[in-house]
Amino acid sequence: MNDGLERQGHATLDLGSRVAKARKIERLLDLPSSHQKILEVGTGAGGIAHYFAVHADVPRTVEAVDVKDQRQVKEGYSFTVVSSTTLPFPEDSFDAVISNHVIEHVGDREAQIHHLTEIARVLKAEGCAYLAVPSRWMLVEPHYGLPFLSWLPRGWRSAYLRLAKRGHHYDCEPLQLYELEDLVRKAGLTCENVSLRAFRTLIELERPRGLLARLACLPDRWLEWLNPLAPTHVCLLRRDSRH
Structure with missing residues (x-):
């Protein structure tokens, strides 16, 4: 399930940025108040998996997978090297799955659909997945x-x-929004576009200056109009009950 290209490692190894990203993801995910089982696909430096494992008011079991071991922090979570988009976990295993800038690296459209199908398979019926992918129009x-x-x-x-x-x-393989939504549907998932909410959360947590700060002053209706030019699509995925 690939297009024959040799794919390079593009993992972000800056741990400081991973903590900020993890805090944003945590805000956006609909996590249960009881014990949580979380999977991160494409863990890179391990910063996000580590954050979810050690910064919580409730117990968490955190698993992480990647095609390479590039971790700079390894404490608090379990890690498995995988060779494809197939996830080494049984069905209905996780309350939340995180796929942060991974799907554009897994291969062609067939591989991207399989990546999403595997997320749907291991996600619990009431679970929620966080998916971020760069827009083709960045x-x-x-x-x-x-x-x-x-x-x-x-x-x-x-x-x-x-x-x-x-x-x-x-x-x-960056995606246009309609392409992403089509792949999600084919994988048996529903897609809630939360890009604007993710942007507002980023502003609240990081308080950036410059262009981002000026954009944050715009009303939501203007930012929704600019959404097609956003550099990243951020979506919450859930299993489609019709499947």
């Missing part, structure tokens, strides 16, 4: 730092990378 592509890279037709992106001396082939 102005600057975050993995390679090139403007408008993902705007180009797929066949032109690698040529742009080589011309800019940033790599040989473009190994990511």
Whole structure:
């Protein structure tokens, strides 16, 4: 279930940024007040899994998986190396699943659907999954730092990378919002777009300056209008009861 490309490691290894990200995810997830079982797919440096394991008012069991072990913090949670999008857990295992900027790295559309299908399989009936994925229409592509890279037709992106001396082939698959919603439906999940809520939570937690601070002054209806230009789609996923 891949397109034949060799995919590079793009994990964010800055632990400070992972704590801030984890706090935002925690605010957005609908976690039960009792013992929680949480899975992070694509744990990278381990900062998010570690945060969820040690910063909680209720007991938590935290599992994490990745195709490579790049962890800088390992305490408090269990970790498994995986070789594909298949998750090594039984059905109905987790109250919450976190997939933070992972789906664009797993491969082609078939692999992306399988990634989501596996999330649906291991998620409890009343569970909630956090999914974040960069938008195809982001102005600057975050993995390679090139403007408008993902705007180009797929066949032109690698040529742009080589011309800019940033790599040989473009190994990511950012999504338009309608594409993401279609994949989620095919995986048997429902999708609640919480990008605006995620932005407001980011502002509340980090109090940034500059452009973000100015954008935060805009009313919600204006930000909703600008949503198609947001660099990241943030969604809460739940199992579709009709499946």
